[in-house]
Amino acid sequence: MSLPVLDGDAVRRVATPRLVLDATRDALIAHAHGRTTVPPPLHLEFPEADGDCHVKAGRVDAGPDFTVKIATGFYRNPAAGLPANHGLVCVISARTGRVRAVLDDGGLLTAWRTAAAGALLTHAMARPDATTLGIFGTGEQARLQAEWLARLRPIGTVLVHGRTPDRARALCAELTALGLRARPATDREAAAADMVVTTTPATTPVLRADHVRPGTHVTGIGTDMPHKNELPPALLARAALIATDDHQQCLDHGDFGHAVRAGAVTADADTPAGLLLETPLHRPAEAVTVADLTGVGAVDAALASAVLGHLAEREPEAG
Incomplete structure (x- = not known):
């Protein structure tokens, strides 16, 4: 039997927003309760090409599969008409060790689970009456964060800030459409x-802490490697609540870790993101809250298993 290699079109047929949101939420909750296996990620940098790669593995305990995922970001690609992000997911049986399938989706599931995690945490931690959304960044993930958050709550206005005015205008046109x-x-x-929401590969903070108003929630999703940094330590020092998707990862290469090393917060100042998705958050109206999301391998595993299960129902050879 040949190894099934499933492309982005096959994944799109079954990866509905509800499937992605539910799998992401459930996996983050399981991770918060210690019901996952997630080794440290592997990082590679390619400064000559303004690129990076991370390899993540993970499993939700008792789940049928584990995954090994390769995700790349080469940030000069758009100038050449190529996507900035790419990747694939290898789905492996946790019972036999056999590779079940390769999801050669071009990084689609990574992009969608990142969007889902950001939307879920932003929705859970923001004030119920929060409507304006500020986006830092102009790439695919900037668009997805606004699009997926709008699935969960009404958004009045999206304010887009990018280094390149033309790209900011182009993203605004996409969002308007x-x-x-x-x-x-x-x-x-x-x-x-x-x-x-910050969605950049920045290596220095993209906003100032004193520009963030009381009552604001901030989600950082771009600091997925040690050299990256989007949020200033002074912002985390102001936060009444800091959520991290993985405590150790965020200490190692998240904005939370930068704040800890700067002495702005203590290393135990964070709350597992999954707990905030499990139990409704009661937040003072004037509180500043922050979510630092670095991407958890167990979420990739849960989502890939869900997708593969639905594909197998439609196309038995994918099982």
Whole structure:
């Protein structure tokens, strides 16, 4: 029997937003309760090409599969008409060790699970009446964060801040086509929104802590390698609540870790993100809250297993 290699079109047929959101939420909750196996990620950097790669593995305990995922980001690619992100997921049976399938999806599931995790945490931690969204970044993930958050709550205006005005305008046009009201914004304007999401490969903070208003929630999703840093330590020092998707990962290469090393917060100042998805959050209206998301391998495993299970129902040879 040949190894099934499933492309992005096959994955899209079954990876509905509800499947992705549910699998991501359930896996983060399981991870918060210690019901996962997640080794440290492997990182590679390619400075000559402005690129990076991370390899993540993981399993939700008692799940049928584990996964090994390769995800790349080469940030000059868009100038050559290529996607900035790519990757694949290898799904392996946790009972036999045999490779069940390779999801050669071009990084689709990674992009969607990142969008789902960001949307779920932003929705859970923001004020119930928060409507304005500030986005830092102009790439695919910037669009996805706004799009997926809009699946969970109404968004009044999206304020897009990017280093390149033309790309900020282009993203606003994409969001407008999706039915969202969006406009380019300065860094100060975007940071003053009710909800802020940073989606960049920045190596220095992209916003100032004093531009963030009381009552704001901020989610950082771009600091997935040790050399990256989106949120200033002073912002985490202001936070009444800090959520991390993986405590040790975020200490090692998240914005939380940068804040700890700067002495802005203590190493035990964070709360597992999954706990905040499991139990509704009671937050003071004026509190600043922060989520630091670095990507958890067990979420990749849960989502890939869910996708493969649905594919197998439709196409038995994928099982």
